[in-house]
Amino acid sequence: MTFSETSPSDNWHIKNVRIVDPYTHTDALGDIFIAGGCFVSEKLPEMLTLDATGLWAVPRMVDIHVHFREPGQEHKEDLVSGSRAAAAGGFSAVAAMPNTDPVIDNPALISWEGAHGREIGLIDLWPLGAVTKASAGKELAELALMEAAGAMGFSDDGKPIASGRIMRAALSYATMLKHPIVQHAEDLDLSEGTVMHEGQISHRLGLPGVPAAAEAAMVWRDVELSLLTQGRLHVAHVTALGSLEAVAYAKRLGGPVTAEATPHHLLLTDQAVSDWQASPITKVNPPLRPLELRDALRKAVVTGLVSVIASDHAPHHDDEKMSPYPQAPYGISGLETSIGAVFSSLLHTGLMDPLTLLERMTSGPHQALGAWYPGVVPGARADLTLIDPELLWVVEPRTFYSRGHNTPMAGMQLKGKAVATMLGGRWTMREGQVLA
Numbered sequence: 001m002t003f004s005e006t007s008p009s010d011n012w013h014i015k016n017v018r019i020v021d022p023y024t025h026t027d028a029l030g031d032i033f034i035a036g037g038c039f040v041s042e043k044l045p046e047m048l049t050l051d052a053t054g055l056w057a058v059p060r061m062v063d064i065h066v067h068f069r070e071p072g073q074e075h076k077e078d079l080v081s082g083s084r085a086a087a088a089g090g091f092s093a094v095a096a097m098p099n100t101d102p103v104i105d106n107p108a109l110i111s112w113e114g115a116h117g118r119e120i121g122l123i124d125l126w127p128l129g130a131v132t133k134a135s136a137g138k139e140l141a142e143l144a145l146m147e148a149a150g151a152m153g154f155s156d157d158g159k160p161i162a163s164g165r166i167m168r169a170a171l172s173y174a175t176m177l178k179h180p181i182v183q184h185a186e187d188l189d190l191s192e193g194t195v196m197h198e199g200q201i202s203h204r205l206g207l208p209g210v211p212a213a214a215e216a217a218m219v220w221r222d223v224e225l226s227l228l229t230q231g232r233l234h235v236a237h238v239t240a241l242g243s244l245e246a247v248a249y250a251k252r253l254g255g256p257v258t259a260e261a262t263p264h265h266l267l268l269t270d271q272a273v274s275d276w277q278a279s280p281i282t283k284v285n286p287p288l289r290p291l292e293l294r295d296a297l298r299k300a301v302v303t304g305l306v307s308v309i310a311s312d313h314a315p316h317h318d319d320e321k322m323s324p325y326p327q328a329p330y331g332i333s334g335l336e337t338s339i340g341a342v343f344s345s346l347l348h349t350g351l352m353d354p355l356t357l358l359e360r361m362t363s364g365p366h367q368a369l370g371a372w373y374p375g376v377v378p379g380a381r382a383d384l385t386l387i388d389p390e391l392l393w394v395v396e397p398r399t400f401y402s403r404g405h406n407t408p409m410a411g412m413q414l415k416g417k418a419v420a421t422m423l424g425g426r427w428t429m430r431e432g433q434v435l436a
């Protein structure tokens with residue numbers, strides 16, 4: 001019997017595996033025992049044995065920034081295809097952004113999304129609620145009621161909260177909540193009409209560019225407001241030097257601020273826009289930045305200034321994504337390339353050790369959202385990813401479980417991939433195949 005023929009609900013003895021567990025700060029060769037959906041301390045009768053020599057076992061990998069498009073844009077993605085993409089990518093939990101149609105800005109929609117996610121049962125689907133009603137930036141949504149219904153954080157992502165007064169009110173309100181305000185930081189006056197980073201390459205290609213200042217200016221404002229109110233702020237997808245300085249300033253003053261980086265900003269530069277001959281496949285917000293900014297971002301992830309890696313998984317239909325550059329929507333389908341892109345950028349370059357790197361995809365994001373998980377300890381729910389860190393593979397978007405095939409990593413060779421994902425003791429993906 002092969003691994004993929006066993007019952008998904010069997011009890012398991014995973015032997016000879018490198019346990020990389022940032023929750024318990026463990027990095028050691030060992031065995032893992034799973035029974036009744038939980039980790040247990042010893043081998044029990046009727047356990048199946050999996051020899052995982054050469055693989056890493058990482059508990060509860062989480063991606064706290066994904067777009068699953070349901071309700072409203074199911075031709076791009078829905079909660080089923082998104083959940084499958086997450087399991088295929090090695091994740092057992094994701095936080096989904098509320099910029100759907102209608103916007104998820106009330107407790108009824110939060111409850112609906114959470115229940116639908118549990119019904120699908122492939123991942124823990126954590127709903128995020130909008131900060132303002134309809135994400136219109138005018139009036140705060142019912143944050144506390146949404147939190148009571150299961151919201152794990154609040155964001156108008158896709159749009160920044162432009163009004164300083166509204167942002168101040170949201171952060172003040174957040175002091176009474178368990179979960180943070182997540183901001184997509186961008187000065188829309190500066191970025192209007194732009195499609196890529198403003199620099200040598202945008203000038204050469206004749207494409208309108210946005211300076212990193214459009215992001216950094218708003219991160220500085222938000223950091224000041226977080227310090228003023230002591231409200232918890234998580235800054236999504238940082239790419240600018242000024243953003244990193246602002247987050248460092250907040251941390252020096254003990255402010256409740258965290259920040260995240262995406263795999264595509266860690267792997268790629270604006271050279272990709274030129275390599276793809278100005279194809280909108282490279283259009284993403286914030287845009288791919290030049291080498292010096294990418295390397296500064298890598299350094300910030302190494303030091304922990306940026307404590308979260310999250311994909312900003314943004315699937316689009318090919319017809320929309322391949323329209324002319326100005327009209328094409330922003331975004332990269334990222335769940336299924338996340339581990340490969342991150343390992344290629346930060347592990348195989350020798351910049352990070354496995355435990356610290358995986359902190360950014362496990363305990364770091366849990367802390368940023370105010371969530372908690374114990375790690376590989378007896379009694380904990382068995383959420384686990386088996387990773388082959390040395391596996392070389394070529395990105396073939398047509399094989400994605402996601403409906404979005406939009407990625408400038410298409411055709412690239414990456415090193416490192418999830419080979420099995422488990423949720424609550426049940427395999428959700430094995431050898432690349434997601435369970436029906």
Ligand SMILES: [Zn+2]
Pocket residue numbers: 157158184236237285286
């Ligand atoms: Zn965003």
